[in-house]
């Protein structure tokens with residue numbers, strides 16, 4: 197929906213197991229709010245192997261895939277729907293580059309520079325396009341689409 201000239205957008209953010217275990221959650225959330233995002237929904241989930249394989253299906257042929265699934269199942273994650281004008285691109289920018297060790301040099305204030313370790317353990321995830329955002333939000337928050345469906349159904353009946 198639009199609010200004046202502001203086009204609200206939603207993206208899926210995840211604080212990965214190293215972020216939660218390393219106690220970076222409050223710091224990351226403070227930064228998120230400071231940069232003008234609203235945390236619309238949040239949920240802590242312990243992912244299993246099959247769920248991570250489905251979530252990161254685009255990387256299934258990559259050499260790092262089994263390491264990625266092991267990492268993402270090593271502890272709970274915090275999934276959040278972030279809302280803001282230009283949320284998808286702005287959250288990617290705030291996270292910083294994939295390789296946290298490089299981010300420490302090139303983007304020292306980014307979240308990955310501050311709480312990540314290397315190209316794998318980079319503490320946060322963000323959707324990379326409107327299409328991924330839509331898929332990933334319904335992946336973690338299935339009740340949202342169900343709720344919308346029920347709302348539409350009840351409206352059509354009145």
Ligand code: RTP
Pocket residue numbers: 255260264293294315316317318320321322323324
């Ligand atoms: P994400 O999807 O988690 O937001 O990260 P991204 O777009 O910056 O990076 P992507 O290429 O989508 O990779 C997904 C996650 O896989 C792990 N990774 N490991 N060479 C490696 O060992 C390697 N490359 C990527 C990282 O955890 C990365 O975020």
Ligand code: MG
Pocket residue numbers: 324
């Ligand atoms: Mg990605």
